[in-house]
Each structure stands twice: as structure tokens, then as C-alpha cells.
Amino acid sequence: MALALFGTTVITGQSALAAPETDIEDQTVITTADTEWKFLDDGSDPAAGLSSLNAWTENDFDDSTWKNAKGSFGAKNGSLGAVGPYTPKTLLNHYLPEQGKTTVPTYFFRTSFDLEAGQADQYVELSGEATYDDALVIWVNGTKVAGFLDDRLTGENNQEYAGSSNGDPVTSTFRIPADVLVDGENTVAVSLHQDREVSSDIYLDFPELSLHTTEHHEPPSRVILTPTETPETSQYVSWLGGIANEETGVVEIRETAGTEVRSIDARFVDRVNNNPLPHFSAELTGLTPATSYTYRVGNAGSYSPWYTFKTADPNAKNFQYIYFGDAQIGLDTTWPKVVKQAMAAAPNIVGSVHAGDLINTGSNETEWTNWFKGMKDSGATTNVMAAPGNHEYSGDNKLLAWKANFEYPGNNPSVETAGELAKLTVGDTPQAIQYRALFEHWTEFAKETVYFTDYQGVRFITINATRSTGFLVPDNLPACEGSDCPAGNVSSLWVQFQAAWLDHILEDSDSKWNVVTFHQPVYSASAGRNEPVLREHWVPVFQKHNIDLVQMGHDHVYARGYHNSNTTEHEGVTDGPVYVVSNSGAKHYDLAPAADNVWTQNDATQVLRGRGFTTYQIIDVTEDALTYKSYVAEKTSTSTTDLAVGDLWDEFTVTKDEAGTKWVTEAGVKAPEEAEPALAVDVNTSVRCLAGKATLTVAATNGEAGPISLKIVSDFGTKQFNKVNSGKKGTAAFSTRQAELAEGTISVEASDGTTSSTQKVDFAATGC
16 A cells, blocks of 8 residues: 655545446535635634543534535734735634633534545545645544644644744645545644734635546646756756655766757655655756757656756856745746746757746745746756755755755765864764764754755755754753753854855865855845844955855845945956845835945945845856846836846856956946056065063065065054065064954065055954
């Protein structure tokens, strides 16, 4: 017998179908217009005094005292009113009796339908759809068949809050085997849950429950390409199968110019989100670089269309990719339009990067289906490099849907890449044991959420900015007591764990260009948001390695700028990382004040900012330049730009020569001419303590063939050397008159009479 998992209940599926004794047809047994529900909305427990907590879901339960009405059901601040885009027809009691504005945690609904003798065995499966706010559990004849956002429920009592504050109601669909049906009366029971005591609304609509005589077979869907570590010779492809009980899959592939078809077995991954359809993934290996391939995916003879992709060309330097911000809201309206415009503007891209919040609720299969529909052609023919956002965790705290939908390289952080943090795991103390358990858990969990791939001279890096103890703390974490135990600091440690890995892979990067994508911005742009932990640990790594693009989302506005240490003497020119926040969906927030925001408060400058419109970004890569262009894809009435849809909104260019000299120039600004070679001067700094005060010593050695002049400049004084012969040095000792010397910078100016150069050298903090 095949087993299918729905929520937390295992239901035995039918493995074979006997011919029906009489011809029956599919039928719909629940609709919004026709179905009358019994419901309980007074905050009481319907199973109080009964032997089973779920007794209220069973056929013989007495609901004669309950209210009855047709849907939809809901309330907005205690009255009938719009709940997002929906207006309920039947008012639910919003608040607990005599408890002011404390909301009812759980509402209970029951309805039934009848089947004639012998009919139950002739149905193969049930399908349904429900729209709800905030969480929902469905039973048929006393058996739980589906749960949505119900992971907070403990099962200790019937009145419990659940859900994750998603805002507007969400719609979910489900399919279940028909084994739960019986001849005669069949009872459908639903519990609807508020997410918190002060929620402003509640909503339920159950528009359809249908019975089917044949198993529903769809062709494979959600076909998507994701990169391996070696995109020249291999390729990942993942998809959602169309046959519920099938766990074998195959990829058929051939060179586009050839005729020989090769079959590659796929790996069954999982079934998630109450969807009985299986996910598959395959790694296509042994491919030839710079070659076009045609492929299709299939399960048990049911195949997708044929698609074509091209492997990376190690000798090519020119290509394009697209950068999308949050899709999240408007997945069936805004999102497909944005992708269509982007693909029309850049039809020859090698792939796209996505800065998280692809969907609004990780456990909502309808949203995932709509996201993949928007990416249908692009995702099946070019590589998708996505970062998870906080909404991917909504209703799916272990990211099961993410890991079922996407396959990414396993080059994620581990203890081996943790740098100094790895020392914390050494030993048998409770602290070391707990550090080890956390780092081992994160090594496993980071897979497919933190990764990199090198593609034609660009290292595409993805990191995971979401921090929640729900997934960061493993089950059965070893005990540890005291303030030095890591369990109390997992949010910051998770960020540091990735920072060490990021530093490691940037030190080893052979790619000329390095770009990083993640969700929550290090420099927040919308009002009321701030990510100091990310900024503390990640910005120093970005700045140290002068990463080229930092691509972020989350804020539902647009902002682009730089760290102030990267200003230059040239107007419209900087020389460091570019930080970008973008939005590719229909959700829009307000900007923080221009004169006082996270950027201005943290030594950073916004070059351009805007709200109330949606964008996509096209990045042109050449051997010596990255050209970034952002386009307006959709506007709202609150848009801060007068540009039309399709217009160019933002543009800049990053240039880098073979020596590594880098400039970031605004549109229309020419990169500065290459500077004269710097004079060879070796500079060393040291600090020592004399009489309890710090003395800073600077030694500058002439590496030129002839004499030069030197000028050593510090905050504590200046020393001039008019003639320093080759191989000789000028040494200056500056009394700081400080017992605690903070880290700082000195400069050394050198001249040989025709050429002048200046170099800046840091010195470390010292306490005396």
C-alpha cells in the first residue's frame, strides 16, 4: 500500500482500483453558495467532558446546539467588514465573552454529505480548496486530512492560537486519498485559528470539496534549472511530478544539434504542504562546455515539454543576468508581468537571482504554483539562484518546501569554514558540546540556502539572513547553563557562522566579479526597519573583499548606495561595494526619512531611492565591467517616480582592470584615468607603551632606485623627510598621550620630484 503524509496524519492510499459496480461521476459536495455549516464561535471547547479531544470531528457528535449558516465566515474588529480582499457573509463572534478585545482562539465548523451504498469504494480521491486567516485544520469522518499553518498547535486542548500573522487571507488546495469516505453520512469538520490574542480579523471560505473516481494525473510542472558547482559540465533540474503515488523519475537529454537521447534517473525528494504530488531532482553530468542541450522530465510515461539550455562557456566573458527583489504579493498578477518584461528586455540571460520572499507563505502550495507559473519558461531554460526570505519560513519553519523545490550546491558553511569560531567547539565542556551541536545542525540546515557557483568569471553567492530559533536550535540540544552558553546567542552566531564562510570563499575566489544575494538588507530602506546584527558581521566582510554587488530585498522599496569609506575625489565615482534593495512584487512600504535613516546613521549614503513601484534589474557582464540597469515594471498611485512603465529607473557601471583597480560610476560619468604607478614605499606601524601612554611608531622604507622625499601624517603629528636614499627609511614616533589607543590610519606621502603617491596604512588598537 502507498502511504501519503498530510499535515501530521498518515493516511493509507489505494494501490489498485477495482472496476466500479455502477457508473458514478465526479461530484462536488461542498460549495460556498450551497453548503450550510454548523459552527461554534463562543470560545468554548466542543469536546469538553468527552473522552477524545477530537470527538467533535466524528460523525456521531451532537452539534444540534451550534449556530448554522452558509459561508463565507469572518469578522473585522468585531463586525462584518473587509478582511483583505474578502468580505465575509456570516459574522463570527470575534472576542471572548467578558474578556474585552481578547480574540477567540479557535472556531469550529461541521457539515456533511451522503453517499449511497457501495459508492465510497468507487471514489479514488478528494480535492478541495480553502481560504483562511490565520490557520486551518480539516478532518473527514474524524481523520485529520490537512493542516495549514498549524505547526504551533500542541494538541493539548482545542482552544489554541495558530498561524503566523500573514496579513491577508491565504488560499490553499489539497488532494487526499478517498479511503476516509464511508457509505452513508460523511462529516467534514474544520477548526479555524486566530494567530494571537489581539488579531484584528478572522476569515474562512471553503469554496469546494470534490470527489473523484480517477486519480488526478498532471504532467510534471515546476520544472526549474539550478546551478551546480561546475556549470560548464553539469546541471541540476528539479520538478513536481504529476502522479501522486509515483516515486521514480527520469530526465531525457540530448545535445540540441544531435539525435542520441540519454536517460538519467532522478531522485525522489519529498512531498510537502499537504500536496500528495512528489518532488524530484536530478544532476545532469558529463556535459560539454558551451553546448546547447534539449531535455524533458517525466514520471511513469508522463512527460514535460522539451526545454533547451546551454552549459557555461569558460572562455566567454560577456553575458547578462536578472536580479529580482521580493515577488511575494501579486503572484498571479504582478509577478508574471514583471518576469515577462524582464525576459523581453534581456532574452539571452544565463539566469536570474532572487532576493527572497518568492512567496508570502511557505506552506501555501497555490502561491508556489503561481510563482513557478511566472517563471515557467525562464526557470526551465536558465539558472535560478534564489535566496530564502523570512516568508519562506511562514508555515514551513524547516524550509521543507524550499528544499523540495530547489537543488543547490552543497558548498555551504561548516565547522571547517568557521575560522576562529571553530575553536569554540573544541573540548568536552558543556559550552563546547553545545557549540558543536549548533554548528553541526547549521551545517546540515544551511544546505541549499547558503551556497555559491562560479559562472563565466562571476562568483554568485547566496546567504541566508533569516534568524529564528525555531529552525536554528536543533531538537535535543545538549544542556548548558550560564551566560557563556551559545544557545542564548544563536541569532548572532548564525550570522557569524556565515560571515566566516563568506570570508573563506572570497579569499579563495578566482572569479573576477563577486556578487552576493540575500533577503534582509544590511542597510534597511523602509521606515521602521533595521538589521544591526547583519550589518555588524557582514558589512566588514563585504568591505574587506570589496565585493562588487550586494543584492537585497525585504523592504518593498528601492534604494541604492555605498559605504562612505568608498567615496573618492571624483564626483559620481566610488570604489567599493554597491548595496541595492529592490522590490519585484505588488507589496509596497514607506521609505524612511531621507535625512535620518539606517544609511545616514551608519556611515552610508543613498544615491537613489523610491517607493510605490516595482522594478527588475538587468546586469550586463563583460570582461572589464558590470553594467547595472533597473527598469520600472509596475506603478501604484503612490509612486515617487514620474517615469513610465518600461522606463530606465537606475543605472551605474562597475569597472575593474586586470590590476584590480575598481571604479563605480554613475550613468554618464567616465571612469577616472588610470593613475600613475605608486612609488615603492614599504610602511610598517607599531605601538608600544611608555609611562602608561601609547606611542605610535611609523617606519617608511624607500624601495625606489633613487632618493625620495617622505611625509608621514597622523592624527598625532607630522614628520617630513626631505631625502631618503634607496633602501633607507624614515622613522617617526608619535606620542598619543592616550592610555587606550583606538585603531586608526596614518598616511605616507612620497615624491621623487616627478611622481607623487600616497598610501594609507592602518594600525591596531592598543591598551596600556
